[in-house]
Amino acid sequence: KAGVTQTPRYLIKTRGQQVTLSCSPISGHRSVSWYQQTPGQGLQFLFEYFSETQRNKGNFPGRFSGRQFSNSRSEMNVSTLELGDSALYLCASSLAAGVPTEAFFGQGTRLTVV
Amino acid sequence: AQTVTQSQPEMSVQEAETVTLSCTYDTSESDYYLFWYKQPPSRQMILVIRQEAYKQQNATENRFSVNFQKAAKSFSLKISDSQLGDAAMYFCAYRGLRDGGATNKLIFGTGTLLAVQP
Numbered sequence: 657k658a659g660v661t662q663t664p665r666y667l668i669k670t671r672g673q674q675v676t677l678s679c680s681p682i683s684g685h686r687s688v689s690w691y692q693q694t695p696g697q698g699l700q701f702l703f704e705y706f707s708e709t710q711r712n713k714g715n716f717p718g719r720f721s722g723r724q725f726s727n728s729r730s731e732m733n734v735s736t737l738e739l740g741d742s743a744l745y746l747c748a749s750s751l752a753a754g755v756p757t758e759a760f761f762g763q764g765t766r767l768t769v770v
Numbered sequence: 771a772q773t774v775t776q777s778q779p780e781m782s783v784q785e786a787e788t789v790t791l792s793c794t795y796d797t798s799e800s801d802y803y804l805f806w807y808k809q810p811p812s813r814q815m816i817l818v819i820r821q822e823a824y825k826q827q828n829a830t831e832n833r834f835s836v837n838f839q840k841a842a843k844s845f846s847l848k849i850s851d852s853q854l855g856d857a858a859m860y861f862c863a864y865r866g867l868r869d870g871g872a873t874n875k876l877i878f879g880t881g882t883l884l885a886v887q888p
Contacts (some may be wrong), residue, residue, distance in 0.1 A: 731822055
């Protein structure tokens, strides 16, 4: 069974640009969550999607957005990139929401903003 | 708001010895889940062990066990017979049951970097 796949693995962008990151959850999983990991702030929750609906959102500016497709794949978008957006972005998939299932993480996308 | 605190930024243990990583949390909820995740240099977060707050019995998974003290809001991880492959960053995480459990949001601590000395 394939794990959580995040693409691309590495990305370098310039300030002011926008970026889209992709996450393909484990087959059959319908819940996808996104986290930002930085040395200074640690792991912070961005948002969570279940059945194409955003169920929960962290405390991030509106430049951070996401969506989920009918096949459960999810994308997150960051517009008008700032240097502080440089981070490892992790995606986690779970079987469903509302049940105590394990969250499986992808290997992340390392975003560098220059 | 819930918070998770890991007060040990770094720990070191000799191979085959036992080490305990500390974690405290703050919440007003009575039902929740607690987790320990391991993040090796490959960056992929791997679930080590989980504890349901309603269970009094401490969870164990092979060489990994927890000491869950609900009243003290403490959740420590004990690694027995440490192996070189245990070297990684360890994160304590909390998952609440807001809205009847309809969220998978995890709140993480800042992590403890564990070094295993041969």
